[in-house]
Amino acid sequence: MSDTKTASQGYIERNVDFSVPVIIKGGELPFSDTPMVGVKRMMFERRGDEIARRATSCVRYEPESFFKPHSHPGGEEYLVLDGTFSDQNGDFSKGMYVRNPVGSTHQPFTHEGCEIFVKLSQVPESEPDYFYLDTNTATWETMADGKRTLQLWQSSLESSALLDLPAGFNSDVESHSDVNEIFVISGQAIVNGEHYADHSWIRFPANTPVQIYSVDGARIYQKIGKGEVRT
Incomplete structure (x- = not known):
């Protein structure tokens, strides 16, 4: 789902409604x-x-x-x-x-x-x-489910991290109290049953159940929270 409004003089509003899911698969957006x-x-x-x-x-x-x-x-x-x-x-x-x-x-x-x-x-x-x-020399943490994580930033507004998913990875269903944003950097991730290759960008509203798989492995960026919101 995508919401886009283009006004005069180059002003654009695209995917700025955090109450709806946004799904952009790699290769769909030029x-x-x-x-x-x-x-x-x-x-x-x-x-x-x-x-x-x-x-x-x-x-x-x-x-x-x-x-x-x-x-x-x-x-x-x-x-x-x-x-x-x-x-x-x-x-x-x-x-x-x-x-x-x-x-x-x-x-x-x-x-x-x-x-x-x-x-x-x-x-x-x-x-x-x-x-x-x-991120090449930083210390990553290996979790109990096999994925490696590296915290990029943590604050009261957001938590962002890189996740390395091993081949065969299968997460539990997770739901967050804030917006859940995922960008696939490499490999392929399966999110809620849909396949996403690199350059896929997904944003779920707060409290959306999310489950992530990976058949051959993937690296993803994940941000929980909206960060600063300016109007």
Whole structure:
């Protein structure tokens, strides 16, 4: 299910109703052009124009492409899915998780090309610091059901983590008191009986029962909570 409203001057409302499920299977949603040559994005969730009040997307940069300098009034967080993403704060290769605070400014670029999973305007003002986590060298936790988990961020507003599901994984049915968002990074996950390949994005309303399987293994991003909500 998807709700999309496009108004004049580039304003978009897409999948901003948290009371309904959103299911986007990998391959169903194309990458679309941005104002910058060589930069494309797959928009899962968006409210606003180029200065989004809220957004969740995958963004691809071709080699030697860049984005013009810009600020993030509501902060930014991203996970590097491929290649190396750079700005004045450093070079961030595949597996890096970054949170930039409210009001931060940068000019992204890449030499080799890259892809990031990025969320805009969901960081609260109460988090004033930059945060960097290399998921390749961080300590993962192995759970009793066999999956490995790595906490990316934990606060009163959200809990986000990476989950590595082994082949044959079969979870219990779980229900959370807040929104449950899942992005399939690699492999294939079976969620409530439906198959989801990489680049699938699913968001369930609060209190939705969810069961996850994986036949051959998968890595997924999961966020419980809406993060900061700006209107």
